[in-house]
Amino acid sequence: MIVGKMKPFDEILSSVKAFKNILIVGCGSCVSVCLTGGDREAKALARELSNPDLFDQSAPTLRVETFQRQCERDLVKEYLKIPADTDAILSLACGAGVQTLSAVFEKLPVIPALNTSFLGALDEPGTWREKCVGCGDCVLTSTGGICPIARCAKRILNGPCGGSSKGKCEINPDLDCAWQLIIDRLKVLGRIDEYERIMPLKDWSADRGRGPRLSQKAANEPFE
Numbered sequence: 001m002i003v004g005k006m007k008p009f010d011e012i013l014s015s016v017k018a019f020k021n022i023l024i025v026g027c028g029s030c031v032s033v034c035l036t037g038g039d040r041e042a043k044a045l046a047r048e049l050s051n052p053d054l055f056d057q058s059a060p061t062l063r064v065e066t067f068q069r070q071c072e073r074d075l076v077k078e079y080l081k082i083p084a085d086t087d088a089i090l091s092l093a094c095g096a097g098v099q100t101l102s103a104v105f106e107k108l109p110v111i112p113a114l115n116t117s118f119l120g121a122l123d124e125p126g127t128w129r130e131k132c133v134g135c136g137d138c139v140l141t142s143t144g145g146i147c148p149i150a151r152c153a154k155r156i157l158n159g160p161c162g163g164s165s166k167g168k169c170e171i172n173p174d175l176d177c178a179w180q181l182i183i184d185r186l187k188v189l190g191r192i193d194e195y196e197r198i199m200p201l202k203d204w205s206a207d208r209g210r211g212p213r214l215s216q217k218a219a220n221e222p223f224e
């Protein structure tokens, strides 16, 4: 799931101050589940922004809409209706959703209200942890289902590094060493002998170092 965090209120305020009719659009998917960009947060943000004391002249007109998946261009085109007098959209989606709205409503400024943080999973109620960075060549088969790319600070493929201590990471002692987790998991799976194998050089050609990637329906068939 994509995890986001609301930008500081003052940053949001300064980016919307120039507009008079703002449509605040929550997203009903990932950022709704992680309680940062859904309907409730969109309405709460509208309440905060409606304070006339925040503005030199009158407060802008604020309308709130929540759309199920702001990252789906065809759905947005078909179903997201923008009031005619709207002069800016304030989106609570992840960066992909904000860019989708920008592409569909190309004459309107689309302002992000969130900082998109990471691809994560629920750790405990209210806390999500980064678990994957979308490297394009998954190694979880060899690492007992624990990702050394997303969860090891040094992204090493044959760990742990020399700094691992008592199961904690030297970069941040509050974090478990990912390689300690991998070793523990391989033991549970009865596969600790696999730990002794040197992991081959990883194919990084599918990572984002070559620029934005495109998911395709089939070989050579553009997704769009």
Ligand code: SF4
Binding pocket: 131, 132, 133, 134, 135, 136, 137, 138, 139, 140, 147, 148, 149, 150
């Ligand atoms: S190895 Fe790559 S694809 Fe697999 S979980 Fe880690 S970052 Fe994600």
Ligand code: SF4
Binding pocket: 151, 152, 153, 154, 155, 156, 159, 160, 161, 162, 163, 164, 165, 168, 169, 170, 171, 176, 177, 178, 179, 180
């Ligand atoms: S201590 Fe563990 S998690 Fe931290 S950088 Fe070293 S191998 Fe990676």
